[in-house]
Amino acid sequence: MTVGATGLPDFEPGTVWLVGAGPGDPGLLTRLAVHALANADAVVYDALISDAILDFAGPQATRTYAGKRGGKPWPKQPAITERIIALARQGNRVLRLKGGDPFVFGRGGEEALALTRAEIAFRIVPGVTAGIGGHGYAGIPATHRDCNSAVLFLTGHDATGETPQAIDWEAAARIPVIVMYMALKHLEDIATRLIAAVRAGDEPVALVENATLPNQRVVTTTLASAAADAAAHNVSPPAIVTVGPVVDLRSVLQGVMLEQRPTADFGAVSQRRVGT
Amino acid sequence: MTVGATGLPDFEPGTVWLVGAGPGDPGLLTRLAVHALANADAVVYDALISDAILDFAGPQATRTYAGKRGGKPWPKQPAITERIIALARQGNRVLRLKGGDPFVFGRGGEEALALTRAEIAFRIVPGVTAGIGGHGYAGIPATHRDCNSAVLFLTGHDATGETPQAIDWEAAARIPVIVMYMALKHLEDIATRLIAAVRAGDEPVALVENATLPNQRVVTTTLASAAADAAAHNVSPPAIVTVGPVVDLRSVLQGVMLEQRPTADFGAVSQRRVGT
Numbered sequence: 001m002t003v004g005a006t007g008l009p010d011f012e013p014g015t016v017w018l019v020g021a022g023p024g025d026p027g028l029l030t031r032l033a034v035h036a037l038a039n040a041d042a043v044v045y046d047a048l049i050s051d052a053i054l055d056f057a058g059p060q061a062t063r064t065y066a067g068k069r070g071g072k073p074w075p076k077q078p079a080i081t082e083r084i085i086a087l088a089r090q091g092n093r094v095l096r097l098k099g100g101d102p103f104v105f106g107r108g109g110e111e112a113l114a115l116t117r118a119e120i121a122f123r124i125v126p127g128v129t130a131g132i133g134g135h136g137y138a139g140i141p142a143t144h145r146d147c148n149s150a151v152l153f154l155t156g157h158d159a160t161g162e163t164p165q166a167i168d169w170e171a172a173a174r175i176p177v178i179v180m181y182m183a184l185k186h187l188e189d190i191a192t193r194l195i196a197a198v199r200a201g202d203e204p205v206a207l208v209e210n211a212t213l214p215n216q217r218v219v220t221t222t223l224a225s226a227a228a229d230a231a232a233h234n235v236s237p238p239a240i241v242t243v244g245p246v247v248d249l250r251s252v253l254q255g256v257m258l259e260q261r262p263t264a265d266f267g268a269v270s271q272r273r274v275g276t
Numbered sequence: 277m278t279v280g281a282t283g284l285p286d287f288e289p290g291t292v293w294l295v296g297a298g299p300g301d302p303g304l305l306t307r308l309a310v311h312a313l314a315n316a317d318a319v320v321y322d323a324l325i326s327d328a329i330l331d332f333a334g335p336q337a338t339r340t341y342a343g344k345r346g347g348k349p350w351p352k353q354p355a356i357t358e359r360i361i362a363l364a365r366q367g368n369r370v371l372r373l374k375g376g377d378p379f380v381f382g383r384g385g386e387e388a389l390a391l392t393r394a395e396i397a398f399r400i401v402p403g404v405t406a407g408i409g410g411h412g413y414a415g416i417p418a419t420h421r422d423c424n425s426a427v428l429f430l431t432g433h434d435a436t437g438e439t440p441q442a443i444d445w446e447a448a449a450r451i452p453v454i455v456m457y458m459a460l461k462h463l464e465d466i467a468t469r470l471i472a473a474v475r476a477g478d479e480p481v482a483l484v485e486n487a488t489l490p491n492q493r494v495v496t497t498t499l500a501s502a503a504a505d506a507a508a509h510n511v512s513p514p515a516i517v518t519v520g521p522v523v524d525l526r527s528v529l530q531g532v533m534l535e536q537r538p539t540a541d542f543g544a545v546s547q548r549r550v551g552t
Contacts (some may be wrong), residue, residue: 007302008303009303009534022418025308027307028308029306029307030298030304031302031303031304031305031306031310032303032304035303052283063466103408103417103419103420104418106419106420109417109420113525116528116533121533122532123534123536125412126304126404126408126412132402132405133377136379136401141379141385141388142379143380143381143385144386145383149431150429150430150443150448151428152426154425154427154428155419155426158425165427171447171449172426172451176371176442210371246385249388251389253389254393255392255400256286257392257398257399258398
């Protein structure tokens with residue numbers, strides 16, 4: 001690869017970079033992600049990519065939305081990959097920008113396989129995944145020496161939209177900390193399965209909505225009450241759900257931990273501590 | 277918090293930022309990590325932080341090594357936290373820089389608790405964890421729709437240096453993809469436990485040494501042969517070990533995927549494909 005004065009590889013025309021943008025805070029963009037945005041000719045981005053992140057793109061870049069939020073139609077996955085391949089074949093530097101990490105419940109593997117079949121050279125740029133970074137902002141470590149030597153990441157719905165049948169819920173229940181993506185819809189079903197296995201109903205649970213964004217909201221509850229509390233507080237996607245003893249660290253840390261969220265308008269506000 | 281023209285929060289004197297530097301490639305530093313390095317008065321860094329990353333620190337910053345590699349003595353954890361607290365009380369902007377993410381097997385939770393007890397305001401800056409980003413560079417997705425709806429991250433040794441007794445290895449074995457940190461030492465023991473539970477001896481395994489660094493090396497093997505192959509190829513820490521069907525995607529992707537590693541000297545070399 002050719003590398004410039006920054007030590008970062010050149011974004012070659014006709015190639016695709018599959019880039020993770022992190023959980024939302026533009027401060028969590030990697031140097032490679034910023035570099036890709038600045039140099040891309042075409043940006044194909046997912047629903048969770050905000051304008052604050054897209055504003056790092058250069059004026060030359062075309063922007064193509066490939067998400068399902070905001071009332072716009074949701075392109076099918078084959079249509080997205082066909083579009084990316086066509087843009088690359090036209091000689092564009094194509095940035096495929098995804099929330100979190102492209103290889104963590106992000107369908108990056110499918111897109112990488114499609115690019116491989118089409119023989120379009122591509123690069124993977126990992127990002128901070130919401131299940132780790134989002135919980136970090138909420139004062140919840142994914143692992144903590146006194147709590148867990150293992151952490152399980154799972155998705156709460158599968159391609160059919162149902163609770164994933166492929167997950168061995170009895171085995172999952174025996175892992176001390178479980179971080180769940182896209183789990184709000186089936187939260188009652190999942191909690192029931194975990195309790196039916198080995199988990200206590202009063203196991204601590206955190207629901208982190210809009211993790212790392214200015215409107216981040218955290219609801220702490222228990223496994224037995226999680227689905228009801230999610231409904232009562234109108235917790236909406238995107239949200240991450242964590243089950244396990246690490247959740248209790250939040251109440252200890254939050255009195256001293258600095259406000260993690262970026263301000264919406266980037267205006268100067270007084271130094272705050274995490275309150276809610 | 278006060279924020280500047282960059283939209284990033286000011287690094288206030290007397291505070292500590294617990295920052296993940298990612299798996300090694302300086303291109304995977306976040307904007308917040310670069311900002312913290314540029315503004316820190318004191319950087320206290322772990323073993324896996326390279327000079328290429330420390331070079332982002334300003335000339336004003338003192339640098340304190342808190343790792344166990346390189347023949348230097350390993351400070352005990354209480355000594356590290358005491359040093360960080362003392363530096364903050366002197367009014368320094370203290371950057372505690374860790375490899376990967378501070379909350380993933382990084383003892384960030386312990387340090388955050390110590391800062392809380394000392395009432396030193398701190399900020400968590402998540403980073404790309406090696407178990408996700410390092411495998412991404414090796415062409416191995418942590419999740420892939422056809423392979424797994426769940427992925428388990430675990431540490432291969434506990435505080436005593438032994439195979440973690442707290443891990444339910446029978447349950448762990450039933451998760452389709454297992455990503456292991458610091459697992460080389462007890463790899464034979466771990467593989468034996470996983471096979472004794474439910475895993476096949478010919479299950480694909482990847483050993484990724486020095487993930488994302490110029491000297492990254494990948495050995496693909498099987499669960500039954502992993503420990504012997506690690507020894508035969510002299511695989512050394514830091515290394516990440518992944519078990520599961522996602523490992524097989526590497527051989528498919530690597531013919532078309534661009535060389536992910538930064539060059540050691542940042543010199544211009546020809547565009548390469550991933551070969552080894």
